[in-house]
Amino acid sequence: NKGKYEHYMQKEIHEQPESLTTTMRGRLIRGGSHKAKTVLLGGLKDHLKTIRRSRRIVFIGCGTSYNAALAARPILEELSGVPVTMEVASDLLDRQGPIYREDTAVFVSQSGETADTLLALEYALENGALCVGITNTVGSAIARHTHCGVHINAGAEIGVASTKAYTSQIVVMAMLALAIGGDTISNEAKREATIDGLIDLPNKVREVLQLDQEMKDLAKLLIAEQSLLVFGRGYNYATALEGALKVKEVALMHSEGILAGEMKHGPLALVDENLPIVVIATRDACFSKQQSVIQQLHARKGRLIVMCSKGDAAAVCPGESCRAIEVPQVEDCLQPVVNIIPLQLLAYHLTVLRGFNVDQPRNLAKSVTTQ
Ligand code: UD1
Ligand code: BG6
Secondary structure, rough: OOOOOOOOOOOOOHHHHOOOOOOOOOOOOOOOOOEEEOOOOOOOOOOOHHHHOOOEEEEEEEEHHHHHHHHHHHHHHHHHHHEEEEEEEHHHHOOOOOOOEEEEEEEOOOOOOHHHHHHHHHHHHHHOOOOEEOOOOOOOOOHHHHHHEEEOOOOOOOOOOOOOOHHHHHHHHHHHHHHHOOOHHHHHHHHHHHHHHHHHHHHHHHHHHHHHHHHHHHHHOOOOOEEEEEEEHHHHHHHHHHHHHHHHHHOOOEEEEEEEEHHHHHHHHHOOOOEEEEEHHHHHHHHHHHHHHHHHHHOOOOOEEEEOOOOOOOHHHOOOOEEEEEEEEOOHHHHHHHHHHHHHHHHHHHHHHHHOOOOEEEEOOOOOOOO
């Protein structure tokens, strides 16, 4: 039931304040001072010791689920102290890449039925790794075959392009980082800021959803473009990949997410006064590096759309022609949840304006159960 919405994708984008609330329900435990201080993931509590002792955490997934894991990787590295690596499920299988008994392999899948991810799970089970699932679908193959896991509880997702599952996956993996990190002194400040940030996140998501009309106006400007580049780095490299994936899969427009640190090593050659470029430059440890990326793109007459923190538009925009998308600032590790939303809205409006099928894009399936 789409309710007041025209499409499931639109409904699922707009219901993210609620889906995120459901994802966190019962999992953030309040301390004595009325502040939430602890994370409780029921499905993992008997396995946390093993995960902490593992030699490596390997995230495995496809498409949007892979991007969500990539968004959560930095906070997991920071809080867990365990090295974290990433595998696209099909690539792990193609290479028969190394998976060891001492590894924790985390399988991220909205449907829990994706063939590539499921085969990678069988492979990791054979190799003796502890296998953890992060799924939206109770009773799905991945939920059943993993040793333990966490349901993201985002509610059924109907649109082929994943939106609310993406943000719930990131939130669950941030909670996973908190759970693995435990309450060590060195993590204390980051842990408290992250938990406070999680509690307030649905409000910030509600706030960023108010950009809907602005994103529709931007979509009108971009409707006839051939291509759109999205530059990100650090926590928001994943946002660049996922924003570009949304534009590609539903709006049927070529789009590429680019690691901003790689700009000089190729992508800069594409820059001219015609090609639209989104640069994600919200406040975090990478901000000054992104400012210099913006300057370099501007020097080559790049057509810039900069996503920045509230109040930063004037500071980040190098010229009149630059457009800014101002988003609320949140704790750095949660910023990808906020930042993806304007790009989801942009992809949605571009698709409708271009006259394509939003909920069932050409050639794609919600759940790819064959290899
Ligand atoms: C569980 C209940 C929830 C109840 C709560 C109360 C289920 C599905 N969830 O939630 O209804 O309100 O207790 O304490 O009954 N698992 C995997 N692989 C996965 C995902 C999950 O093995 O990919 C396992 C978990 O290890 C766990 C079980 O499935 O044993 C349920 O996981 P989850 O729903 O995340 O647990 P709770 O949040 O504790
Ligand atoms: C398909 C979907 O390709 O599978 C994508 O069209 C999705 O939206 C990908 O990200 C992975 O799916 P899942 O269910 O494993 O998260």
